[in-house]
Structure formats: structure tokens, C-alpha cells
Amino acid sequence: MAEPLYFQWQNDVLCKTIYPMREPKLRDFLVYYMEIDLWKQYKDKDISTLKTEVDAYVKAQELAAIVAYKAYSSLRGYFQQKDVRGYYLKYRPINEAELTEINNFHAIFIEGWPKDIRGERSFVEGQLQYWTNHRNMHREAVKSKKRRVENMDPAHPKRPVEIEELAVMEKVTLPMAEQEIEQVRAFLKTYDKIEARKLAWYKLSKADPAFSTSEAEFLVQYKPENPVTVRDIVVWKAEEYEASLEKKNQYELLEEIYQRFKKEPNRYPHWLQYMVVHFSGMRYASAHNSWADPKLLLMRLRGSNAGSEIRKLDDAAVEKLCAEKIAAYETGTGSNIPKLARASEKEWKDKVALHMLSVKASGPKTRRNGLTALQAEELNYEINSMSTDEALKSLEAMKSTFPAWAWKEIVKLTPLRVNHVTDPNWEKLTPEEETARYSQAYNDIRNVLDAWENYDSSAWREEHGRTHELIVSRAVCNETAEHCQHLRGHLPPGGLTPKPKWYFNNETEGKLTGEPRPFYTKPTTAADYVPGASILWLRFVDKEPNAWQIAKEVKTKSGVGLLPNMEKKKGDKPDSKAATTPWEYQKGETVTRSRTVVDPATKAKTQQHQWLRWIHEATVAEVAETADGTMVITYETALPDDDKGTSSVGTFKMPLSWHLDDGPEDTYNRSFVGFVPEGQVPTEHLKSMLDWNRILRKKVV
Structure with missing residues (x-):
């Protein structure tokens, strides 16, 4: 039996949605520190003592030359195709208008491809910028459509159509544009490995009319122009290490990271270890409204029923209960002493003192109100004293009492998502759920959830500073830095x-x-x-x-x-x-x-x-x-x-x-x-x- 899930990135669905760049950023950490360590290891060595490494380097470069040319040739061939429908059939239904844009983009590639290889890189860079602008146009369109859908009345007859159009934009149109831009980036990257050799071939072919070696033949034959240096060896070893990580999953990468932390614990402070493990690859968006306090929700849910039992009691029963409360709070006697009676915090003791004035009053109405208020504080203190896990278990026990849409919202905004999210669309209500949410039948629970969700959009900041638990599902730059400082003991x-x-x-x-x-x-x-x-x-x-x-x-x-x-x-x-x-x-x-x-x-x-x-x-x-x-x-x-x-x-x-x-x-x-x-x-x-x-x-x- 597999171990339970402890953190949100261990949930496959959450990892895909919250951590879209999980493996690449874990790899970056490992590669950057390996680059440092390799240079420290080799920088003072004499290249003449590294014959074994030099021989291995030369053989590796011979193979790399072939691989680099194949990658360049393959991607150049892709952009020389007039119709690339076959590459986009996985999108169903395919967006024909976007496919036309992509094919037109290829036509520009074909028509504008430089005759002089010295202009190739700059041409591809220009095409990348052109397509980036095109992709950004789709991103803005998605944002605009989202705002439109969010601001529409849930009962608006055109809302389902707008939601469907948004789904197509998010799941088909924008991903098609993103796929094409990744192809351009990959093509541009090939020049890092091949451009110098292409220019060398160009110069030789222009300088010597008898030069008969084709570009392809020249590019797959590695012949170093300069002696191999220590820097060459280090760069090659770093590249080899990076390549060895390429197909490792997040747990295999974390295993490598763990070994590094274990070997040099003083080099990696706890704040950095925490951030590398729990934030690497997380999406860029404001943490605001990504978390709401599960304890506060319990207080609101139970508080909505507070006083209902007391309202049913007659005056004699209220007087008796008031006497029991006075004994519990002032002498510590009784059979059911609430946690609040033992509170040592000044804030809570002051609240008790205020409510006890009413509990001790002579008028039955004042006593009843004081008892109701005191009972609410007892409930709040009990919930406030819970650990996060205890609060979440209390909510889990209430799951059957919530409509499906309400439970979905509770899961979205609390760590319950770790073990309860199975749907890639966990952050969005379906049209049917939206309709149910705003129906009159659910007015009470909707009002409770609205008040809970909107109480404090930045509540995550103080909570993380207090508990240091992983509670957000997204972060921007200053919020990421604030997490780092919380872990260093500052708020x-x-x-x-x-x-x-x-x-x-x-x-x-x-x-x-x-x-x-x-x-x-x-x-x-x-x-x-x-x-x-x-x-x-x-x-x-x-x-x-x-x-x-x-x-x-x-x-x-x-x-x-x-x-x-x-x-x-x-x-x-x-x-x-x-x-x-x-x-x-x-x-x-x-x-x-x-x-x-x-x-x-x-x-x-x-x-x-x-x-x-x-x-x-x-x-x-x-x-x-x-x-x-x-x-x-x-x-x-x-x-x-x-x-x-x-x-x-x-x-x-x-x-x-x-x-x-x-x-x-x-x-x-x-x-x-x-x-x-x-x-x-x-x-x-x-x-x-x-x-x-x-x-x-x-x-x-």
C-alpha cells in the first residue's frame, strides 16, 4: 500500500495544475549547484593531467555534433512544412482558425528563410518575437473572457455558451499557440550548439572555391578549432549531468536533492531546503484568495446555530445554566468545564469577563444574551485551539452535510485538497454547480461561504508566518520572498x-x-x-x-x-x-x-x-x-x-x-x-x- 499524501505536490492532479514547471525547476537547482561544484573541483587543474577527461570530451563532442545537427535539421524541416495539421490532431476539436495562423506562420518561415546562413539566428529570433506576440494576444483574450464570465449573472442565458467558448480558448486555442512557440524556442536553442560550426563552414566555402564538403557533412564531423581547456571539460560535465536528470521524475530528483542536503547541511539553510522542496515549479499568480482559514469556517458554520438551544430553554433553566457557568469560570468546579475557563490569554480572559457581567445580571433577558455570547466564545476558543489537522478532520466529518459545490469550494481553499482533489478542474465550478450555488435553496450556506472566502484575501501571510505549513497554491515574487523570510524567523x-x-x-x-x-x-x-x-x-x-x-x-x-x-x-x-x-x-x-x-x-x-x-x-x-x-x-x-x-x-x-x-x-x-x-x-x-x-x-x- 502506498504511503499517504502529505503535501499538495504529491497529488498528481495538483502537481500538474499548481506546479506546471515542477521537474524543470528541481533540475535547475541541481544543475546550478553542480556547475559551482565542478568548477571548484577543476578550476586549478592543469589540462595536461586530464587526458582521460579530454579523450572522453572529444568523443562526446563527436556524438553531440551529430545529435545537434539532427535536432537542427528536424526542426528546420518542421518549419519548412506548409501544412502541419498532423502535429495538432491531439486537440479535439482542432481550432481551424488557429491552425490557419500556424500554417501562415510556416509560410513566412519558408518565404523569408535567409539565403545567407549568417542571418539564420536573427531571423528565427524575429519569428519567435512575432509568435510570442500572437500567443500573448490569446493570453489576453483568455483573461478578458474569464472576467466576462465571472461578471455575468449566473442565470444569464448566454453564460453557458461563454463558458464553453472559454473552455475552447483555454484547452485548445492557447495550447496550440503555446505548442508552436515551444517549437520555435527549441529551434532557436539548436543554434547554441551548431551556429559556430555553420559559420565556420560558410567561411571555408566562400574562401575556397574548391571546398566541396557539404554543410551537413561538415556539421556532423567534430574537429576542435582550439585546444581543449579546463573550462570545456567543466561545461561538458555539467551538460552531461543535466542530461542525466532529464527523464527523472520529481521523486528521483528530490532523492538527488536530499543527498545534496544530507552531505552539506550547512550550505543549504532550512529556509532554502523548504522552498526548494515545496515551492519549486509553482505557478506565478497572487497567493491572495488561495487559502482561507478552516477554523474560521468551522466557527461560522457552528456559530450560525449558536444560541438555538438556549433560545428553547425557559428562564429557570437559563438561570441554572448561568449558575453552572459562574462556578466553572470562577471556582473551576462542575462536571463540564469548557476549555475557555482555563484560558490564560489576556484577549480571551477579557472576553470572558465582559460576557460574565451579563451572565450574572438579574434580568432573565440579559442573562440569556450573556449565556448565548459566552457559549459562542467557548466554541470559538475550542476551535481556535485545534491544530490544522483537527480542524480539517472536523470538516471532513461534515462532508455529507454540504452540497457538492460547497464541498468543492472548501477543498479548493484548504489543505483538504491534498487528499480530496481528483478532478483537473478542481478550481472551477461546473455550470450546473454554479446554478446550484446561486439557487435560493442554498442561501444560508452560500452566505456563510461568501463571508468566509472574502474575510481576508491576504490571511495566508499571517498564517504561514505562524504555522509555516504549505497553504498557498500560487505566489508572485514578493510573496515568495515573504515565505523565505517567515522561515528565517521574520514577518x-x-x-x-x-x-x-x-x-x-x-x-x-x-x-x-x-x-x-x-x-x-x-x-x-x-x-x-x-x-x-x-x-x-x-x-x-x-x-x-x-x-x-x-x-x-x-x-x-x-x-x-x-x-x-x-x-x-x-x-x-x-x-x-x-x-x-x-x-x-x-x-x-x-x-x-x-x-x-x-x-x-x-x-x-x-x-x-x-x-x-x-x-x-x-x-x-x-x-x-x-x-x-x-x-x-x-x-x-x-x-x-x-x-x-x-x-x-x-x-x-x-x-x-x-x-x-x-x-x-x-x-x-x-x-x-x-x-x-x-x-x-x-x-x-x-x-x-x-x-x-x-x-x-x-x-x-
Whole structure:
């Protein structure tokens, strides 16, 4: 018998929907750290002592040349086909309009294919951008249709048609566009392996009229132009390792990760272990409204019946019950003493004192009201004292009392989804369920669920900071970073805007203990990227940001602000060829800039206005040397407009030089680093979340 499911990513249906990039991001973690370790192992070696590795490298490159050419040739052949219907027959029914767009796309490939191979890569890059725009159009159409469906009256006669159209857009049209874009990306990637050899063949064929080797023959024959270096060996070994992971499932990848954690526990802090295991591959979307407190639901469900029994009692019975409550709370005597009578928390003791005034009153009506209120508090305290598992078991025991649509909503917003979700459409009610939900027969339960679901969309933040359980099913950049800080013993403010000030205040107040000391800085060296620190990026945008994104003026302790000294930019030419005037900056509590832009075709002038906002947050995992230079390894999300291969939660790497660079003026990309030392790490909570017997679902420890 298989081990039970403990975490949502262990449920196959949830893994596919919540973690669309699960295996790729687990692989990324392993590959990035292997690249670091391999360079550390080989960087000081003399290539003359590595004959065995060099021979193996040469043989591997000979085989790789053949494989690379086959991949290039196959994908080029695909894009040279006028009709690719056969590749899309799995979509039923196929969207004929989208297939026509795809075939037209192939016609552009055929007609525009460069005669000079030096233009191939740039041509494919242009086609990728063209099709990305096309795919994005479908994404926006899906969002628009979703909003339309969500805002329609459930009884609207056209709603079922709109829902069906949305289903086709989501399950056929958009996936067809996504499939084609993945083919273009795969084709473009082949140039990483083949372009240098193609250019070498081109030069030889042009330089020597007698040169008779065909391009295909030349490309499958590996002949190194330069001596093999240590860097070549390291890059090859990293590629071999990455290839060895390609077909491993998430449990096999987690086994590799476990061995790495076990071997070097001090290298991987608990917060990183937790995030790698439980968040890698998670979808990019706001965590708001992805969780609601199961205890609060129990309170609302039972509270709706609170007082019903007391209302049935006569005055004499109420007086007797009041006397029993007074004895229980004041002397601790009686046969059925409630948990609340033993509460030590001031908040609850104050509530008891308030209600006891009414319980002790002389008037029967006041006593009855006081008794009803006290009973409700007793119920709330009892539920509040439950563990999450106890609350979930209580809800499970009530399953038969809920209509199907209500149970589906409860499962969606609580950890019950781990063992109760079996339907890929677990997050959406069917048209029939929607109709039932809004029927008059279910007014009472609908009102309870609406109040529960909408009580606090960001309640996940405080709950995770308190329990450190896996409760969300999606996250954006700052929410991912906030999870990291919760695991480091901190509860930072939500959103991006408050973070710089939070780090700056911790630096200036100096109340937190630990080393390194808290800081907020404009990074200038690798030493600024301390593991556990937040990296916060700025960007100018065309749409006014909301209060959680806008960049408010805050300077580092050394006086570095959001913008460089703009005096240095006087006389600079604008980056964009369309701009006729330089940017003019308006600085205050927030920063904006504007300029006049001329349309190259019509010569029409328009005013461009932009706002400075915090655009992204990441958490530093490690800074290390690799064969490609110094890299900053982070745990973060890619931005939502990134491609499918990177737009998810997980481990990322970028060169240190990229992190330190503000970028050109038009695409300004300055970043700051904020750090606080670890606080009270939730060790007891992490024992369960990092229990590898549960993670791997077998006995390993």
C-alpha cells in the first residue's frame, strides 16, 4: 500500500495544475549547484593531467555534433512544412482558425528563410518575437473572457455558451499557440550548439572555391578549432549531468536533492531546503484568495446555530445554566468545564469577563444574551485551539452535510485538497454547480461561504508566518520572498513598496541580533549578496503603479537613492531613436519622468509618461564562481511575461555583473539589497515540513 499524501505536490492532479514547471525547476537547482561544484573541483587543474577527461570530451563532442545537427535539421524541416495539421490532431476539436495562423506562420518561415546562413539566428529570433506576440494576444483574450464570465449573472442565458467558448480558448486555442512557440524556442536553442560550426563552414566555402564538403557533412564531423581547456571539460560535465536528470521524475530528483542536503547541511539553510522542496515549479499568480482559514469556517458554520438551544430553554433553566457557568469560570468546579475557563490569554480572559457581567445580571433577558455570547466564545476558543489537522478532520466529518459545490469550494481553499482533489478542474465550478450555488435553496450556506472566502484575501501571510505549513497554491515574487523570510524567523510587511523602508529601519534601529548586521544598500560587490538577503529591483512603467508597487523615496545609509545623480546625464542622447527630447524627471515622494516621442512614420508627436516602481524581489541563496564567471543564485519567480520555460517559482542564476548593472536609461533596472540576520527559526514546524520520510514517501531517515 502506498504511503499517504502529505503535501499538495504529491497529488498528481495538483502537481500538474499548481506546479506546471515542477521537474524543470528541481533540475535547475541541481544543475546550478553542480556547475559551482565542478568548477571548484577543476578550476586549478592543469589540462595536461586530464587526458582521460579530454579523450572522453572529444568523443562526446563527436556524438553531440551529430545529435545537434539532427535536432537542427528536424526542426528546420518542421518549419519548412506548409501544412502541419498532423502535429495538432491531439486537440479535439482542432481550432481551424488557429491552425490557419500556424500554417501562415510556416509560410513566412519558408518565404523569408535567409539565403545567407549568417542571418539564420536573427531571423528565427524575429519569428519567435512575432509568435510570442500572437500567443500573448490569446493570453489576453483568455483573461478578458474569464472576467466576462465571472461578471455575468449566473442565470444569464448566454453564460453557458461563454463558458464553453472559454473552455475552447483555454484547452485548445492557447495550447496550440503555446505548442508552436515551444517549437520555435527549441529551434532557436539548436543554434547554441551548431551556429559556430555553420559559420565556420560558410567561411571555408566562400574562401575556397574548391571546398566541396557539404554543410551537413561538415556539421556532423567534430574537429576542435582550439585546444581543449579546463573550462570545456567543466561545461561538458555539467551538460552531461543535466542530461542525466532529464527523464527523472520529481521523486528521483528530490532523492538527488536530499543527498545534496544530507552531505552539506550547512550550505543549504532550512529556509532554502523548504522552498526548494515545496515551492519549486509553482505557478506565478497572487497567493491572495488561495487559502482561507478552516477554523474560521468551522466557527461560522457552528456559530450560525449558536444560541438555538438556549433560545428553547425557559428562564429557570437559563438561570441554572448561568449558575453552572459562574462556578466553572470562577471556582473551576462542575462536571463540564469548557476549555475557555482555563484560558490564560489576556484577549480571551477579557472576553470572558465582559460576557460574565451579563451572565450574572438579574434580568432573565440579559442573562440569556450573556449565556448565548459566552457559549459562542467557548466554541470559538475550542476551535481556535485545534491544530490544522483537527480542524480539517472536523470538516471532513461534515462532508455529507454540504452540497457538492460547497464541498468543492472548501477543498479548493484548504489543505483538504491534498487528499480530496481528483478532478483537473478542481478550481472551477461546473455550470450546473454554479446554478446550484446561486439557487435560493442554498442561501444560508452560500452566505456563510461568501463571508468566509472574502474575510481576508491576504490571511495566508499571517498564517504561514505562524504555522509555516504549505497553504498557498500560487505566489508572485514578493510573496515568495515573504515565505523565505517567515522561515528565517521574520514577518516582513506585504507588497514591494514597504520592503526597502523595512530593511532600512532594521539597519538604523540596530535592535536585531546576529551577524552580519542588518543592512540596506546599493550593491557594488559580491560581498553584498548575503544568503537570505532580498534583492529589490526598480523599473519605469507606463501605467501608474498601485500602493504596493510604487517606489517611494528611501536612501541607503550612505545616501544612495532610487536614481543616480541625474546631473551626469546632461547632454546624453536618449536611448530610443523615436524620442525627440531627453527624459525629464520629476522627483518627490515618488518619481515620474516624461518625454516627447515622434512616430517615425507619421511624425506625430505624443507625450510619454512613466512611473518608477518596485518591480521584483528575489532572495539570495549563494554567490559562487562557475566556468562562466561569478553567478548569483537566487530563489524567486520569473516575471509573468517570461516564457513558459522560466515563468514559475524556483532557483535561478544570473551573472554578478548583470545584478550590479543599472542598465541603460530607457530600460533602467537598478537594484538594492536588504538583509536581516535570522531570527527565531521555526525548528519544530520544520521537522514536519522537512521530514524526508514524508517527502519521498518511503523510509529514508
